[in-house]
Structures are given as C-alpha cells and as structure tokens.
Amino acid sequence: MKKVTLKQIAELADTSIGTVDRALNNRGRISEETKQKILNIAEQLGYQPNKLASSLSRNRSLRLGVLYPAYPAYFFDEMSAGVDEAIRSLSDYSMDIKKIRCNSLSPEDQIPILEKLSSEHYDGLVINAGSSQLLPYIDRLAEKGIAVATFNSDIKGTRRLFHVGMDPYLAGRVAGDLMGKLMGGSGKVITMVGFCSVEAHMERLRGFLEAVRSSYPQIQIVDNAEYEDNDKLAKRVADRLLAEHPDVKGLYTVNLPGALGAALSLKQHPLASPPILMGYDVTKQLGDLLKEGICTCILYQNPFAQAYYSLMLMSDYLLQGTLPKKKHLLIQPRIVLKENVDAYYYDPSTTTRNQFFL
Template structure:
C-alpha cells in the first residue's frame, strides 16, 4: 500500500528470522553476529525501513535528542551557541530540537512541556526575559532529565550553568573608556531582572567607583536590544544640560542606534563621544567607525554547555557545574580617542 511503512516483522519474514533478532541487529546488540547484522541492514535498506525513533524513546525513557530553548534563534549570539552545541553533541550521536521562547514565559513553558513529551534526553536553555518562576524547569529535574542553563541563568535552580563573566566584561569596558579620557559615561542597561544585565550593571558601577567617578542617575537608562530604541534614548541623553562623553551599551544593537543618531547629528566618534557595545556582533567591525564590543564567545559557550550536558547525561559527572568563561573586549575605533588633549579657550 502506498505510504505504508516497512516494519521489522516484514524484514524478519524476508530473512526467515524473528522480529526480535532484527530489532537487536538494528540496535547493534553484541549478541548478534556481524554477518546477521549485515544481512539485516541490507534488507532494511532494500525495503526502505525507517526506525520509529519516538517509539524507541518511549521504551527507553529518553532519546538521543537534546532540546535547546533560546529567546531568538536568528540572533547571531544564539545561533553561534546553537552551532557550538550541535557540533559537540553530534560527536556523541545526539541530535537537537530547537525552540524559541520569543522572550515570553508562556512560550518557554510550552516548549519545555513539548520537549518532555518527546522524551528528550534533556534540555539546554537560555531563559526568557519574562522568566522569574521556575516550576516548569523544576519539572525537568524531577523527571530525571539533564538540565543545563546558559547565558541567562538563575541561582534558584540546582543545576549546571554556563555563562561568560558579564560583570568583568562590563568592568573592562568602562575602565577602558576611562583610561581613554572619558569621564561622563552613560550606561544602556537591559532588563535588570535578567541575570546578565544585572551583572553588567554591577560591573559598570564598580568601574566608576574604582576610578573615583560619580554615578549619574540620568546617565543610566534601560534600553531594549533594539536599534530604534538606541536612537531614541541617545537623543534624550544628548539633550541633558550636562551631556555624557561616552556610552557603554549592554547590547550592540542599541549601541548601533546610538552610533547612527550621533553621526546623523554631527557628533564625532570617538573624539566627541566614545561607544562600547556588548556582543561583538559582526556588524560592529564593518561600521564607520568600527565599534568596540565585548565578545560573548557564543560558539565556545555552546560547546562548553554541550560538554557539561554530555558529562551529566552519560553519568560521567553527577556534580552540577557553574562555568564562567572569560570575556574579551575587542577594542576598535569608537572608543579610542584620536586626540585626547584638546586646547580649551
């Protein structure tokens, strides 16, 4: 019948053997001889047999599938992490299912439930901006599935986490601006309910304190990771009686918005105002001027998260690990003054 799937019983009938023998051969059971395995695989290919991986997953209680949940798969950072994860887990015979929360907790909960229903081996997740309760993730742990958080993490769960040192990335960025002669540094913060943005804010404050510079509340603004929002906020900043002479942004996209507005309004970068972003998105190196930014090491983070996951799912390490990767500030034209010393008349 057209569209009918070949079963192991049909393979067994063609080879005059039992379905259990065929099943063991297809699963590379050591009790089955190599000669029999070759015959079974050859007949399976001839008949167009496709294994029912979902049924096998239900029998085993888990599969060779890993669920990945990210806020957006089309952001360069998250796509780099996904690539790192996938390259690493494929070496161990795993495949991935990718879900997007679109920064919504309801979507994240639905994604977790769908992946658990699919009997995944576990989940690697970066939390949505709205996530502040964790019952859906506690359920993953309760079902004895491996759970690894990356980038956006929480201390509320007893599980492994992989992130970069956001505090150090921010501290290095602001210190770099100060060392290049900037003294009035504005901060584009993300949502401080999210762990990474809290840490970047801490780093910003610490750098100002350590260099004996004041914290100016008007210079601290929560800005979504968005070019147009970056423009709007920069316009407000530059209308202040005392204008900032530098901007450290928690996002390359809002830094891009700031850059575009400043250039359109005849500000010189970096002479009049310096800019440092966060993420090291590819566009930062192709703008004029090029934009300094903190490299989040997405692919390395993905590979590390995958390694931590595999250690736990395969029983090689039952201890939960907290891995902090070292950030790297990529210094470009936007934050290095071409002429720091100016004559004041």
C-alpha cells in the same frame, strides 16, 4: 579517575562481558549468585553505568533540548552555529538534539515554552535562561528527573547542574574600568540595558556601576534606559538620551543590539565631542562602526563556544554520568578594538575560525 570497563569486571568475576552486561542491566538468564557477585565487584570498583548503552537497550535515543532565542538573528545565529557543531560532534551517539526557539530572553517569551516542556519527555535541557522568574519552572523540570543546565545567561539558586558563560558582573567591571580610564576619570555617562528582567544584563550594569563609582568618583551616571534587545528601539532610546545630554562623555550598553543601535544613533547625529561607546559582541556592521571610530570598544563573549560546550558537557552527563568539576564554567571576556575586530567575525560558511577558544 580511570573509567571502569565491563571487561575489567568480567575478568575479576571470571565470567563473560555479556554476563556482566546482563547483570548490570537486570536482563536475567544468569544465576542470582553470579549476578550478586558482579554487582558487588562493580560497586567496589566505582563503576558508572553508560547511559548510552542503556538507551540502546531501551531502543530509543536520549533526547536533549536546547532553548534559546531566535532574535536578534545576527547574535543568535552564531549561537545556533555552536548548537549545529555540537549536533555534528554527537552524530555517532544515540542523541536526539532538538532546537527550541523563543523570540527573546523576556519571561513572557520563555515561561510558556518551559510550561509546555514540563509535560513532554526530555532527558536533558540546556537553557539560555533570562529572568529569575524562570526559577520555579527550571526547578520543576529538575524535579521531574530532567537534567538542566544553563548557558549565556544564568539564574542563581536554581537546581540546574552547571552553567557555561561569561561572568556578567566581571564583564561589567572590566567595561567600567576601561570606561573610566578612557574618559580620564571624569564626565557624564549614559547606561542602556536590554531587559531589566534579565539577570545577566543587570549584573553587567551592576559591575559597570560599581567599578566606576569605586575607582572614578568624578564620573557621573546621568541616565539609564531599556531597549528590549531591539537595535531599532536602542537607536531611538540613544537619540533621545543623547539629545538630552549632548555633553555626555561615555555611553555603555550591555549587549550587541544596544551597541549597534547606539552606534547608528551617533553616526546619524554626530556630536561635537563624540562619547566613548562600549558594548558586547561582534557583527560586520558593528565592526565597521568600530573601524570608523563611532564605537570605541567591544567585549566579546563567544556565543558559539557557550552553546557548543554547554551541549557537549550535558551529553557527557547523559551518556556517562559525569559532570564538569565546576558548576560555573567561565568564558573570559575579550576586548575587541578596531585593530583586531576582523578576527572575531562569525562566518557562517565555516566553523574553523576561532570559535572554540576560551
């Protein structure tokens, strides 16, 4: 639908744009009859007020917060670059965008920050939400009139407006089907998750397990472990599991720290028959391990684009009152192999590689 302008309303009301602005923003200096006429025309045309103009009239910027972890930096720095690009894109508007960093996606790290935010003034918040334990805190923010959206990891059932990110269940099924094919349909598999409390991690695991069990019944899941989004802990976990199951044919991790830790374990303690290793997202270090054949396959979820588009869509809502047509905007997982990994490295010196592709 074409946007209704103040000029259109002014022409139909046979008055000036300034008079229309005063009527719509209730600033007086016009007759009640003229004001009512303008309001009726605006309603008939479906006029949506420009919140940017309203913020300027209040002599303050719209305040938008973005909450996401700081560690591991090699993943979240790319997400942070997406935030920075959105800030640059919105620099001509009256928007004050504040980065709010937590240590990890664990509820112990995120809940205290959300409790504090509920007492501060924000017009909108974009949250990389981890645990379902955050649900009442997100709903409490929405009840206070704060517009909330999520990105990267979602929480079902909240009053958030929309979510930008990869479908974790679908990504897990893609990984499970690939694993089954590469293993020839039989053998033992180890799975590893970052946080059992993070919904996105468990959905990737659920999708993987369901794909394997439904299509490859001869594959046996022999163990599962948690590594708290820490690559050093992931390496120690992988060391233990691989020692206990030296005949394992597949190893699946739900994110970048897990893939990196497991790959370093396999490099330090190579097995006679190396297992197929799958994980998510790319760093130069993991890319080198992919090229060496230690890591087999990576699913890329584009953290840059997730952060960038979630902020741009939230700014559209705050400035224009428009929401995306879908409540879940999907970024499709991309399969990265040693042959194409160079195209996926994040380069902090530029934002022009392929960070905007969906």
